[in-house]
Each structure stands twice: as structure tokens, then as C-alpha cells.
Amino acid sequence: MTHTNRRQFLAAGAAIAGAAVVSPLAALADSPKKPIIRIAVKYGMIGGSGSVREKFDLVKKIGYEGVEIDSPSGLNLKEAVAASQATGVKIHGVVDSVHWGKPLSSPDAAVRAEGLKALLGAIRDAKVVGADTVLLVPGVVNKDATYEQCYERSQVEVRKAIPLAEELGVKIAIETVWNNFITKPEQLIQYVDDLKSPAVGAYFDCSNMLKYGVPAETWIRKLGKRLFKFDFKAYNTDKAKSENNEWAGFKVEIGDGSENWPEILTALGELGYDGWATSEVGGGGEARLTDIYKRMAKVLGKA
Structure with a gap:
């Protein structure tokens, strides 16, 4: 082997060895981050x-790690807190159960006042049960x-x-x-940003928004850190179209919808x-909840 060929041979060997060391690290750096998602169920x-x-x-x-409760409801909060502490199942959130019946958009000031009262009550209940x-x-x-x-x-x-909310x-x-x-995601962004408080953000439903044509992953990327949590069900756009009924799209099980979950998880x-995904479908006993x-x-x- 000539001196020149030997030098070329050694250089090539070093390059191959270096690639063997660097490539796995580079691949790891380029791999998408996985979100941390805890599975919950509506109480x-x-x-x-x-x-x-x-x-x-x-x-x-x-296997559920958390539950989300309604406020107001007939649930005894003291019992719920005790059960949560004993089992380790987190009460991660509270749903204002009055917002449909007493909307904050009502033209009637008395109705809006009732809606606000319920919202304030839900915030206080969240503090009691340790929900955020x-x-x-x-x-x-x-x-x-x-x-x-x-x-x-x-x-x-x-x-x-x-x-x-900020105080508690x-x-x-x-x-x-x-x-x-x-x-549209831009409307939700404006709504949240106009309130100018870190105590206000988004609770996204990937399935609900399929009706409006913007993919869930686009919503998620645009919302960014405004996204606090998300609900979990399924919506099949083909079923809705074939039955000429928008609501028929919800008559499918989780995993059988039109959501692009791999892309949603990437987003x-x-x-x-790092947060919660809470099922919002028809419930039942042990068999049904296990299937969900x-x-x-x-x-x-996570299976």
C-alpha cells in the first residue's frame, strides 16, 4: 500500500467510525418528542x-389516572377528595355544568349573572378538590x-x-x-389573548372541530401553550356524510373516527x-370503561 493510499484508507476508516458514533445521537436528536399524556374519565x-x-x-x-367532575353536581366534594387521596386518582378538572343553561352570552343580565355565579362556584370547587x-x-x-x-x-x-381564578x-x-x-383556531387565539391573563387558555376537542374543516393538529400547533387540556372521543366525517346527519359522525367508537392521531400526537x-386527555363518551360499568x-x-x- 502506498503512503497516499494508506492515508486515504485511514481517513475513510475514521469517517466510518465517526459516523457510527454520531449517527445514533443525531437520529435521537431528530426524532419527534413524545407528549406526556395522562388518561382520565368524566366522573x-x-x-x-x-x-x-x-x-x-x-x-x-x-388504569385511569384521573377524573373530571361537574360543578355544581350532587357529588359530595369531601368524599371525592378522600377517595382521590386514598386511590391516587387525581381530580384534575372541573366542568362548569351551568354554561349551556345560563350562558354568559345571554341578552338577559340576570341570566349572565347566574352564569357568572356558577363559574365562580366551579373555580372555588376546583380549589377544594385540587383541580387546576x-x-x-x-x-x-x-x-x-x-x-x-x-x-x-x-x-x-x-x-x-x-x-x-388567579388568586386560587x-x-x-x-x-x-x-x-x-x-x-377557527384564530378565533380561539383572539378570544384567549384578549382576556390578557395566564389564567385563561384553551380546552380543545379534537373530534368536535373536524366539522369545521381545519385539522386538529393545525389547531394544536397554532394554539401552542394556550392549550391546557383536551377531551377525547371520535368523529367520523364519512359516516356523517353518508347518513346526511352531522351528529351521526359521533356514533363511532374511539379509534374509529377521522382524527389523524399520529399527527395530533406529533403536534x-x-x-x-404534559397533561390530560379525558374521555367524553357514553359511559357504563367496568366492561364499558375498560374498553374505553x-x-x-x-x-x-400507551397500550
Whole structure:
């Protein structure tokens, strides 16, 4: 071997050896981050007549890490806290259960006052049970409220609740639903940002928003750190079209919808999402809740 060929041979060998060392690290650096997602269930989905503790024991046995409760409701909060502490099942959130009946967008000031009272109560209940969010549908666009009126009226009322939320360390999470109000990510971004408080953000529903044509992963990427939590179900656009019924799209099981979950998970990973995914479908007893859990775990890559 000539001196020149030997030098070339050694250089090539060094390059190959270096590639063997660097490539795995480079591949690891380029691999997408995985979101940290905890699986939860709405407390109202837990069927049967058992005690609060027995229901917490059941979801713990199945594998759920958390529950989300309604406020107001008939649930004894003291019992719920005790059951949570005993089982380790976190009460991670509270749903304002009055927001549809007493919308903050109502033209009636008395109705808006009742809606605000319920929101304040939900924030206080969240503090009691150790939850960090209150899910809120801020209003409804209908014959009683245009988009602009819904926006203006609800913003006024939500602002009244922000001081209490900030004081108690509870966040108000604006949910995306079929209320004819927020149908584009830019609208939700504006709604949250106009309130100018870190105590207000988004509670996203990947399935609800398929109706409006913008992919869930696009919503997630645009919302960024405004995204606090998300609900979990399924919506099949083909089924809705074939039956000529928008609501028929929900008549599928988790995992059988039109959601692009791999891309959704990629988008959540890009955000560094570390939080909850809560099932919002028809509940039942142990068999039904187990099936829901397994479906969620499979979709989320946790099976």
C-alpha cells in the first residue's frame, strides 16, 4: 500500500467510525418528542350505584389516572377528595355544568349573572378538590346573540372571574364545541389573548372541530401553550356524510373516527404537552370503561 493510499484508507476508516458514533445521537436528536399524556374519565361516565370511593377504586383498577367532575353536581366534594387521596386518582378538572343553561352570552343580565355565579362556584370547587382547570363554554351564537354579541358579553363576564381564578391558582379553559361561536383556531387565539391573563387558555376537542374543516393538529400547533387540556372521543366525517346527519359522525367508537392521531400526537409533542386527555363518551360499568380505556391507550400509544 502506498503512503497516499494508506492515508486515504485511514481517513475513510475514521469517517466510518465517526459516523457510527454520531449517527445514533443525531437520529435521537431528530426524532419527534413524545407528549406526556395522562388518561382520565368524566366522573359522570362511571356507571353503577356504588359509593364515591368504590367508583374511584374502579377507575383506578382499570388504569385511569384521573377524573373530571361537574360543578355544581350532587357529588359530595369531601368524599371525592378522600377517595382521590386514598386511590391516587387525581381530580384534575372541573366542568362548569351551568354554561349551556345560563350562558354568559345571554341578552338577559340576570341570566349572565347566574352564569357568572356558577363559574365562580366551579373555580372555588376546583380549589377544594385540587383541580387546576375549570372547563367553560363561554357562550352560544343563536337568535339571542350574534357572534359579536356573544364575544363581547362573555368576555365581560369571564373578566369578572379572572381575579378569583388567579388568586386560587385555577385556570379557566375555553372549550371548543358546536355552539356556532369559535370555529377557527384564530378565533380561539383572539378570544384567549384578549382576556390578557395566564389564567385563561384553551380546552380543545379534537373530534368536535373536524366539522369545521381545519385539522386538529393545525389547531394544536397554532394554539401552542394556550392549550391546557383536551377531551377525547371520535368523529367520523364519512359516516356523517353518508347518513346526511352531522351528529351521526359521533356514533363511532374511539379509534374509529377521522382524527389523524399520529399527527395530533406529533403536534402535541412539538408543544411539549404534559397533561390530560379525558374521555367524553357514553359511559357504563367496568366492561364499558375498560374498553374505553384500552381504546384511548391504543390511540395514544400507551397500550
